[in-house]
Structure formats: C-alpha cells, structure tokens
Amino acid sequence: MSTLDSESLRRTAVPETERDRERRRIALLSVPFLALATFGAFVPLAQMLRISTSQSSFAAEGFTLAAYRELFASMVAYLPVVGDVLVADVNPVYGVVVWNSLWFGALTTVVSVAFGVCLAHTLEKYDLPFEGTIVTLLSFPISLPGIVAAFMMIVLFGTTGVLSNALAFLAGTEVDTVALTGQPSGTTNAVVGLFFGYLYSMIPRATFLLRGTYAEVNGDAEAAARSLGAGPLETFWHVTLPQIRPGIVGAVILTFRTALAIFGTVLVLKALSVVTFRFDQEIQVGFDLPMASALAAVFFAFTLAFTFLGLRFTSAEVSEA
Amino acid sequence: MTDDHVSDADGEPAADDYGVMETESHEPATDGGRTRGDVPSASNGLLDRFSVVFGRRFLVGVLAVTLVFLIGPVLLTFVASFFQSWTGIAPSGSLTLIHWEQALGLVETVGASRGLGTWVVDVPGTGLAVRLPASIAFSMLLALAGVGINLLVGIPIAYAVTRYDFYGRDLLNAVAVLPIVPGIILGIAFLRTYPNLPSAAALVIGYSLLKTPYMVLAVQSSFESMELRQLEESARSLGASWPRTFLTVLVPNAKRGIVSGSIICWTLAAAEFNFSYIVYSRGPKPFSLFLFENISNNPFQRAAAAVSIYFLIVALVTALLRATGERGFSTGGVR
Known part of the structure; x- marks a missing residue:
C-alpha cells in the first residue's frame, strides 16, 4: 500500500x-x-x-509539567559541579536511580555478553558430549521470572546459602560477613549479590542471541588461518571476531534492554535503587502516579530510541538461534 | 600468511624477493604484520601459545562453571523442599512432604495462609472435606486465555509479514517481533486506562501483548520453511477459496511452530511477574504473585517448594518442546 x-x-x-x-x-x-x-x-x-501531566494522582485533571520538571531537575542535581551550580537545593534521588540503572545495566551487559561469546563459541566449535542436553539446560533460566532468579541467589549466597556457608566455613568467619543477599541496600555485598542475580537472567539470553550469529560464521576462513600458522586466540581475534561483531552489537543492545527492564530480581533482593525499583516505591508507597508515569515515559522513550537507533545505525544484527 | 603474498601486495620486484623468501620461509615470520602494513602478525605470542594449550580447557571450564551456576541452585531448591530443615551446607532432618502440602494449600497453615487459594469440597456421605488447589488452576487458565489471544493475533500477522511484500512490512515485522514495551511500563500504563476492568481481564490482555513476539517468531519460522506461494496457488487452483486455503491448508502446515509457540507463551505468561505485580488488585492471585509472596515472606523450605512447583511445570514443558523438535526455550532469546 x-x-x-x-x-x-x-x-x-x-x-x-x-x-x-x-x-x-x-x-x-x-x-x-x-x-x-x-x-x-x-x-x-x-x-x-x-497522567504524567495531570495535577491529580487519581484522575486526569488539568495540565502541569511539574513531574517532568522535578524529574529533570533531580537528574541535573545529581551531576557533579553542574548540579551544585544550577539546582543546589534539589534532591538528586532520580539522578541516583537513573545513574544506578545505567551503570549497573552496562556492567552486567558487558559481562553477560562476554560469557555469551565464550559459551556460544564453545558450543559451536567443540564436539561436546550431551550437547543437546547442555543447550536445553542453558535455556532453562530464560523461562524463569526475575523473582525466581533472585531466589536462586538466596539459595547460593544468602545467609542460609550453600556457597556463602561453605565460604564462611573455609574462611573461618561468620556467614553474615560473606552472605550476598539479605544485606542492607547499597552495601557492596548486596550489590554483588544483585550482580549475580542479573547475570543469572542475562547470560542465557545473551548466549542464545549469539548462537544465532555463530551459526553463520564461515568456518573455512578460520581453518585457513589456523593452517597458515595463526594460533587459536589470533584466529579468534582476526578472523572470527570481525564476523561476529554485528551479532555482538545486537546482543549488547538487546541484553542492555533486558537489564534496564529487570524488576522482580531487584524487588526481592532490594540491593540497589534502580529505575524499575523506584516505580514500585512511587506506586505502592507514595501513590504518586503522575511522577511514576513521567518516569515511565522517559524510561520508555529512552529504551525505544536506544533499541531502534542502535539496531538501525550500528552494524547490529539480531539473529535467533 | 606467506611472504610472497606480502611482497606482491607491496609491488616489489619479485626477483629481488625470492632470495629473501627462501631464507625466511623456514623460520616463523616474526615481523610479518608489524613491518609490512595491514597483514596481521602470524607470530605466535605468549598468549596465543597459551591458548593452544589451555584455550579449549578454559572455554569448557567457563561452560561448566556457568552450568553449575545456572542449574545448581535449581537442583538445590528442589532437594531442599523435601527436607525438614536446611542450615549450613547440607540439608538435615527427615524427608517430608509438608512444605509441598503447605505451598499447594492442601493443609492449613498457621497465621496468614500464603498457600494457593483453595476450594474446600465436602465429599458427600463421608463427612470428609477435600481441599483442592483452585488458584493454581485459575492462574493456569489465565495464561491459557492469553495464549488463545496470542494465536488469533500471532498466526495472521506472522503469515502477512512472511508471505506478502507490502509498504510498511519491515516496521510491522519489527513491532510484532521485538518486545517493545517492558512489562512494568505496560503495568503503569494500565493502572489508569482501564481502572474498572477486572484484574483477570487486564492480566489476559497484558499477557497476550507481552508474549506475542514469541508466538510470531515461532510461527514465522514454520511459515518460512514452507513454499507458501506454491501451497496457496495449488489450493486456490483446485477450487478452494482464500479463507479456506488459509485455514485448512496453510495454518495446519505450520502446526509445529504453532504448538511450540503456544507452549512457550503459556509458560512465560504463567510466570509473568512485572506486569502482574503492578496491575493485580483483587480476585484470585496469578501464579507469579503467589511465588513472590512465598519468596519474600515464607520460610525457606516452603518457598523452595513453591518455586519447585514452577520448576516442575517448566521441566514438563521443556520435555514437550523437545518432543516437538525445539530445544527448550531457545526460540525466544529476547524478552
């Protein structure tokens, strides 16, 4: 048409x-x-x-940009130097949650995609015993919601957790000092626990995105490089990596998207105040729906722009395994 | 990379090079890349020699550690749900089914009951009351209703973007396949839009919208493996109308994708949390909220039993998927 x-x-x-x-x-x-x-x-x-421009929390009434003004002022206030000069007396709470979402999402994305490359490479290049079973097991966590991923972290790293207890036993310390869940929000232990919780959800997704890319790699070029004397690492760096680079960019974009949208894991572990966790506080605690809507609108616009522009203007390719 | 390629690329007189090449060809080309432009160095550095010996071991080790990290806690949870107590590294006490019974709501629990809601049915004539896990059935039905909408929506759109070429097709495809709106954003958007809609109806709409990409992807992969134009034209030339062709020839041929798409959508909808948490207000609880209450409020063992219920569902579903030829949930790598 x-x-x-x-x-x-x-x-x-x-x-x-x-x-x-x-x-x-x-x-x-x-x-x-x-x-x-x-x-x-x-x-x-x-x-x-x-609603984000409404003057009332309970109905769409009037028009005000107060929520957006508060949101952006708070984000500016969080910036070093600039914030002190421009908006000195504004609470930078939204700046904090946005910054937390961004750095934590970026960190977990980079680590997950690195693991994804390793795992996809291993599955594609080596003849492993029970490969079908391994693939099925790797795909298992994709079907688990974030709250269950959080529970898995409690099982491993909580105060009754297996690994934390084993570590405390070996180090001869109290389990409370090594437990990664059930710690006060913002402490190093809690954030590391949340980090593992994110990885639990994101590594399988990144791996399956990259498996699609790896299926299209030209094995002849790699074999030629090896027979001409290049080692495995050099072959990967000079021959394989250039071929999978678009797939990696695509996987980074979509995995980062996933990381930003994770909510259940944060809600259970309560380790770091990220944007999605802030929604819960706005709605369940304060019932400030205009503010929650404004934050959601900005968040949505950012993810949408980031996903589409990323997929359109980089060499990204998204292929399904 | 051999040296004569390099010298050809440099455009040097070949005769001058032959002498050089004969001496160099027997030793590793230590300066290949560095001195002659773009050609990568073929010198096997320390890291590279290391990777010859340990590369495979390292990668297989990463795979093994990841598998333990992903699947280990699943097994531990399942095992823990059958033990009286679990303190420290190993479970202790005797084996028991009490946590499962409490999680399923089959026995009374002290205080606020966090089990699944139950129907108590009096068995006539015996005076016995049988407790049935009603809420789990309800939330499974909610997910099933979402799958119904997914089918009505997903199959036609998958066919349209696979079979036809039209203006805006790529955009439509992207919108149908990419999960555009995160569940939590959609939940906030639903709060004031449909305030009078019962939670159940809002949940079904949300589930179907959030899970449509998985259905479209699965069905599309089936359609892509078919000769759609030939099938359509054969059926039409034999006298079938187009609707009949679509419903009795094309859709049945995509059975595999439809079945696996339905299974995936159903399982993901049953456990959808972010949207359900924001939108749910009253009525029977969706399964994911039941899991959440168990995880955040209950003793470890009963939470383990509740989570294990879902593990059993997923394991069953994965087996079903493998029977239809899919490898687990790999069709939907994106959420």
Missing part, C-alpha cells in the same frame, strides 16, 4: 483486481494484531503520558 488515498482504501474494501484482494488480505491479517497493539499498548501508553 504505497498510497493511502480514498481510492485505494475503497478498492481494498471492495476489491476489483487480484492485487486489490491481496491488499485486503494483508489488511485483514494485520487487523487482530493492530487491534491488540492499539488497545493493549498505544491507548494505555497515551493515557500514561496524559
């Missing part, structure tokens, strides 16, 4: 040629999805934007 004038709409509704009928079929096939997307996503998101 290159033009959407009334004539082409009429011919789609009352088709005269086979070409018109095909258009009508495409339209009919797309209608259910577009209806769901409209009523399930577009209308609620528009309503969310409306």
Whole structure:
C-alpha cells in the first residue's frame, strides 16, 4: 500500500483486481494484531503520558509539567559541579536511580555478553558430549521470572546459602560477613549479590542471541588461518571476531534492554535503587502516579530510541538461534 | 600468511624477493604484520601459545562453571523442599512432604495462609472435606486465555509479514517481533486506562501483548520453511477459496511452530511477574504473585517448594518442546 488515498482504501474494501484482494488480505491479517497493539499498548501508553501531566494522582485533571520538571531537575542535581551550580537545593534521588540503572545495566551487559561469546563459541566449535542436553539446560533460566532468579541467589549466597556457608566455613568467619543477599541496600555485598542475580537472567539470553550469529560464521576462513600458522586466540581475534561483531552489537543492545527492564530480581533482593525499583516505591508507597508515569515515559522513550537507533545505525544484527 | 603474498601486495620486484623468501620461509615470520602494513602478525605470542594449550580447557571450564551456576541452585531448591530443615551446607532432618502440602494449600497453615487459594469440597456421605488447589488452576487458565489471544493475533500477522511484500512490512515485522514495551511500563500504563476492568481481564490482555513476539517468531519460522506461494496457488487452483486455503491448508502446515509457540507463551505468561505485580488488585492471585509472596515472606523450605512447583511445570514443558523438535526455550532469546 504505497498510497493511502480514498481510492485505494475503497478498492481494498471492495476489491476489483487480484492485487486489490491481496491488499485486503494483508489488511485483514494485520487487523487482530493492530487491534491488540492499539488497545493493549498505544491507548494505555497515551493515557500514561496524559497522567504524567495531570495535577491529580487519581484522575486526569488539568495540565502541569511539574513531574517532568522535578524529574529533570533531580537528574541535573545529581551531576557533579553542574548540579551544585544550577539546582543546589534539589534532591538528586532520580539522578541516583537513573545513574544506578545505567551503570549497573552496562556492567552486567558487558559481562553477560562476554560469557555469551565464550559459551556460544564453545558450543559451536567443540564436539561436546550431551550437547543437546547442555543447550536445553542453558535455556532453562530464560523461562524463569526475575523473582525466581533472585531466589536462586538466596539459595547460593544468602545467609542460609550453600556457597556463602561453605565460604564462611573455609574462611573461618561468620556467614553474615560473606552472605550476598539479605544485606542492607547499597552495601557492596548486596550489590554483588544483585550482580549475580542479573547475570543469572542475562547470560542465557545473551548466549542464545549469539548462537544465532555463530551459526553463520564461515568456518573455512578460520581453518585457513589456523593452517597458515595463526594460533587459536589470533584466529579468534582476526578472523572470527570481525564476523561476529554485528551479532555482538545486537546482543549488547538487546541484553542492555533486558537489564534496564529487570524488576522482580531487584524487588526481592532490594540491593540497589534502580529505575524499575523506584516505580514500585512511587506506586505502592507514595501513590504518586503522575511522577511514576513521567518516569515511565522517559524510561520508555529512552529504551525505544536506544533499541531502534542502535539496531538501525550500528552494524547490529539480531539473529535467533 | 606467506611472504610472497606480502611482497606482491607491496609491488616489489619479485626477483629481488625470492632470495629473501627462501631464507625466511623456514623460520616463523616474526615481523610479518608489524613491518609490512595491514597483514596481521602470524607470530605466535605468549598468549596465543597459551591458548593452544589451555584455550579449549578454559572455554569448557567457563561452560561448566556457568552450568553449575545456572542449574545448581535449581537442583538445590528442589532437594531442599523435601527436607525438614536446611542450615549450613547440607540439608538435615527427615524427608517430608509438608512444605509441598503447605505451598499447594492442601493443609492449613498457621497465621496468614500464603498457600494457593483453595476450594474446600465436602465429599458427600463421608463427612470428609477435600481441599483442592483452585488458584493454581485459575492462574493456569489465565495464561491459557492469553495464549488463545496470542494465536488469533500471532498466526495472521506472522503469515502477512512472511508471505506478502507490502509498504510498511519491515516496521510491522519489527513491532510484532521485538518486545517493545517492558512489562512494568505496560503495568503503569494500565493502572489508569482501564481502572474498572477486572484484574483477570487486564492480566489476559497484558499477557497476550507481552508474549506475542514469541508466538510470531515461532510461527514465522514454520511459515518460512514452507513454499507458501506454491501451497496457496495449488489450493486456490483446485477450487478452494482464500479463507479456506488459509485455514485448512496453510495454518495446519505450520502446526509445529504453532504448538511450540503456544507452549512457550503459556509458560512465560504463567510466570509473568512485572506486569502482574503492578496491575493485580483483587480476585484470585496469578501464579507469579503467589511465588513472590512465598519468596519474600515464607520460610525457606516452603518457598523452595513453591518455586519447585514452577520448576516442575517448566521441566514438563521443556520435555514437550523437545518432543516437538525445539530445544527448550531457545526460540525466544529476547524478552
């Protein structure tokens, strides 16, 4: 449908040629999805934007940009030097949560994708025994919600956790000093525990994104490099890596997206105040819906722009395993 | 990289080089990359020699550690749910099913009951009351309703973007396949949009929207392996109308993708937490909230039993998926 004038709409509704009928079929096939997307996503998101400018928390009334002003002032206030000069007496709480989301998401993304490259490489290049079973086991955590990932961390690293108790026993210290969950928010132990919780969700996703990339790597070039005397590491660096680089960029974008949207894990472990955790506090504690909506709108705009621009203007390729 | 390639690239007279080459070809080309431009060095540095010996061992080790990290706690949880207590490194006490019974709500628990809601059914004539785990059935039905919508929405759109070429196809494909809205954002957006909608209905709509990409991806991969144009034209030339062709020829042929897509969507919807947590207000609890309450409020063992219920579901579903030819949940690498 290159033009959407009334004539082409009429011919789609009352088709005269086979070409018109095909258009009508495409339209009919797309209608259910577009209806769901409209009523399930577009209308609620528009309503969310409306609420974010509302003067009341309980209805869409009036128009104010107070929530956005507070949000951005708080983000500016968090900046060093600039914040002190521009907005000296503003609470930088939103700046803190945004910064936490960004650095923590970036760190876990880099580590997860590094693991993903290692695992995809191992699965693709080596003949491993029980490879099918290994792949199934690796895919298992993809189906687990974030709260269960958090529980897995409690099992491993909590005060009754297996690894923390083993470590405390070997080091001869109290288990409270080595436990990574159940610690006060913001402490090093708690953040490391959350870090592992993120990895639990993100490593399998990164691995399966990269497996799709690895399936397309030209093995002949690698074999040629090896037979010409390059070692495994050099072959990887000069031959394999250039081929999988678009896949890695794609995996970084989508894994970072996942990291920003993780909520259940943070809610259970309560280790670091990130943006998604702030939503919970805005809604369940203060019921400041305009503020939550404004934060959600900014968050959504950022993820959307980041995903689409990233996939469009970098060499990123997304392939499914 | 051999030396004569390099000298050819440099455009040097070949005759001058032959003498040099004969002496160099027997020793490692130690200066290949550094002195002659872009050609990578073929000198095997320390790291590279290290990688010859330990590279494979290192990578397999990473795989092993990752597997233990991912699957170890799953097994520990499952085992722990059957023991009286677990303090320190090993479980202790005798084997018991009490945690499972409490988690399923089959026995009374002291204080606020965090078990699944139950229907107490009086068995006529015996005076016995049987407790049935009703809430788990309800939340499984919610997920199933979401899958129903997924099918109605996902199969047509997957066919449209696979079979036809039209204006805006790439954008439509991207919107259908990429999970655009994170669950928690969608939940906040739902709060004021449909305030009077029962929680159950809001949850079904949210589930279907959030899980549609998995259905579309699975069905698309089936459609892509079919000769759609030929199938369509054969059926049409034999006299079938287009709707009949679509419903009785094309869709049944994509059975494999449809089945695996449904299984994946159902399992992910049953455990969807972020959206459910924000949107749920009243009525029977979705399964993921039951898990959350167990994890954040209950003794370790009962939480372990509750989480193990979901592990059993996933294990069953994974076995089903493998029977349909998929390898676990790998179809949906993106969330």
